[in-house]
Amino acid sequence: MSDPTPTDSNKESTAKKRSPSDFLKSVLGRPVRVKLNSGIEYRGVLACLDGYLNIAMEQTEEFGLDGQLKAKYGDCFIRGNNVLYISAQKRKGGS
Amino acid sequence: MATRILPLELIDKAIGSQMWILLRGTKEVVGTLRGFDDYVNLVLDDAVEYTPDPDDKTKVIKTKLETEILLNGNQIAILIPNGSGPPEDSLAAQSG
16 A cells, blocks of 8 residues: 555666665665654654655654644654655755 | 657656646645656655645745655655746645
């Protein structure tokens, strides 16, 4: 179901420049912003993730639709089906 | 016989150029396409997100994301290569 991103075992011929799996590798362990379909945003350090975009984050901060800080979590798990996008946070280093 | 072009080839040709993306629901995104996969998950640079203002639906909130993003293909409805975003900041899903 849903949307597993191709893993290393599934080498796609279409990706030339910078494929989603390249991106995911490059943001591992870095601060990211994760926006959900609902509009809620989570910022924290990306601990690990899989091809479904399931995400484990550390030092997580939750921001509501108004952009206000709503909560903080030490660790949190986000189920991938809720993820709209993952964005590397600020500083373009490594991209 | 006419040469056939696969849909993903069309997206592949658009790599490096700007792309206007309509998502399921009312959100829209514009950004420079860096790559994609078989699920049409997209890697975008300099992405701008357009969402309706929750308080006043006729207004559009424009958010510059400033970094590279990975957009979930699950949410994508329509891709418009070389699209420059919603005209007059009115979202497609809200007009007409």
